[in-house]
Amino acid sequence: MMLKKRARLWLAMTLTVSLLALSFACGGKKDTAEDNSSGDNGTTAKTFAPKGDEGTVTGKVNLTGTAPAPQPIDMSQDANCKSKNPNATTETVVAKDGKLQNVFVYIKDGTLADGSKIGDWTFKTPDTEVVLDQNGCHYVPHVIGLQPNQKLKVTNSDPTGHNIHVLPKSGGGNEEWNESQPGGAGPIVKSFKRSEILIPVKCNQHPWMKAYIGVIKHPFFAVTKDDGTFELKGVPPGTYTLAAWHEKYGEKTAQVKVDAKGTATTDFSFDAGGGTASVENGSLEVMPAMDLPMLMKH
Amino acid sequence: MGRALAVIIWLLTLASVVLFLSGWWFPTTITEHGPRVDQQFLITIIVVGIAFVAAQIGLGWMVWRYGANSQNKDERALYTHGNNRLEVLWTVITAVIFISLAVMGQRVWAQLHFSDAPADAFQARVTAQQFSWNVQYPGKDNKFGRTDPTLIKEDENNFIGLDDRDPNAKDDITATTLVLPVNRPAELILRSKDVTHSFWVPQLRFKQDLVPGMEIHVHFTPTKVGQFQLACAELCGMNHFSMKGTLVVLPQDQLNDLMNLPPTQFQPKLEELRGKYELGMIYDEKGTKIGKSY
Missing domain, CATH: 2.60.40.420 (Cupredoxins -  blue copper proteins)
Known part of the structure; x- marks a missing residue:
């Protein structure tokens, strides 16, 4: 009888220790990157609420010099692409009458009228989804912006399959992903945990396809339209560094002061002859050819 | 089942031979060296085809003659240590055939890969x-x-x-x-x-x-x-x-x-x-x- 009691005691202790170990193993360390409500730097911050005195930042992005002509894309490898989009051209530089499209304009830094830094605030994640469509074997739109944890909905309007390969910077907190989406398949919904300027997207199936996603903690960003204009609405009064980012020409910044209920105007200008993209092209690494006499001509 | 199996083996062999004789072949070649590659394939198929047919006929015969329902149920199997002379003979014949095929084939292959392309290529x-x-x-x-x-x-x-x-x-x-x-x-x-x-x-x-x-x-x-x-x-x-x-x-x-x-x-x-x-x-x-x- 005593032995039985002792055995029960041991059994109970073993079970308790096992359960404790299991609970530590499963729920121990929480990934701080999952929660961005406290801002990028992980510090506790106040949540921004509009006061009704917000202003607007507008402007346009100019391209000086002769813009490189868009080149026709040879889509022969996929008959579906070729028939749906026979006149496809490259989209790296899309300019009309000296105005540059697809420039991501955003508030990079700055101080609000009350002296607080914009980076110290947190912003509510919008409920709306941002759509990136694959249509005619190119991405529409070419450049998009969203906030951390906001839903990105990737759709495929083509009769052919695509393979979306999102390439954030390694170690930046956002995960690389790579998923197939056959023609007619439902949307893929994802989100990004951290701010990042800008994440390249490529299609592993069609190498000419490229898009860029700007993830930014606040909603004060815009992408220039075909007339080169942009508009950032609901900006709290303050003094900011405004940045304009282009995939080929890199980033330019300007200072802008937003008054209560005011409209500040800032224009940017890129030189068509320049060409230093600030984002890696995401191409597969290429091995240089070696001399191998056995298989070379002799 | 024994004899039926033998018949199935022979029928499968016949079907394989008919498939090749009916003109089943590669897409038409469009290169100068193509006919020589095809000839090499044809010779190889004829050689291995003869060996294949002979082996299948022999296999079917064994199944027919010594299957479970054959007439020779009481016949006892013979034990043999093998025949070295026969072993050497058929190994040498096989080696000569395959080495000859390889030597014949390497010329056209090497011409594509190892010789220089003509200057006006x-x-x-x-x-x-x-x-x-x-x-x-x-x-x-x-x-x-x-x-x-x-x-x-x-x-x-x-x-x-x-x-x-x-x-x-x-x-x-x-x-x-x-x-x-x-x-x-x-x-x-x-x-x-x-x-x-x-x-x-x-x-x-x-x-x-x-x-x-x-x-x-x-x-x-x-x-x-x-x-x-x-x-x-x-x-x-x-x-x-x-x-x-x-x-x-x-x-x-x-x-x-x-x-x-x-x-x-x-x-x-x-x-x-x-x-x-x-x-x-x-x-x-x-x-x-x-x-x-x-």
């Missing part, structure tokens, strides 16, 4: 990548422009890293379609950007791997005009199945006209020329249809 660089083919033509100056992997910008149509600062690159043409002239030796320089791929146009009668870090030269002479599918024959990733391209063999004058165009006019002209030749059909050197390629 038409050259094209073929660079494979997951999951497409890129072809670089040297243009009017007949010199390839420099390529550098760090210059690759796929969204700007520069899939091979062509250096536009190099004067030799100014007239280079890059495309996804391989175009070759008929009745003129063609030399392909095969490269890969990422993983191992394999260049395979069945009508050309050769298959060659493209290996990252290597430039592999191969040369041959197309003898028929037409459009033919280029496939990757090495599992290269998830979308390997979609890695297809097109080989277009053109009459000499049409190819010359195409190659003398400015790079920007190449693709529209190529599309126009492709419209003249139906995929799967073969045409003579002047472009007159002569039959099906498969």
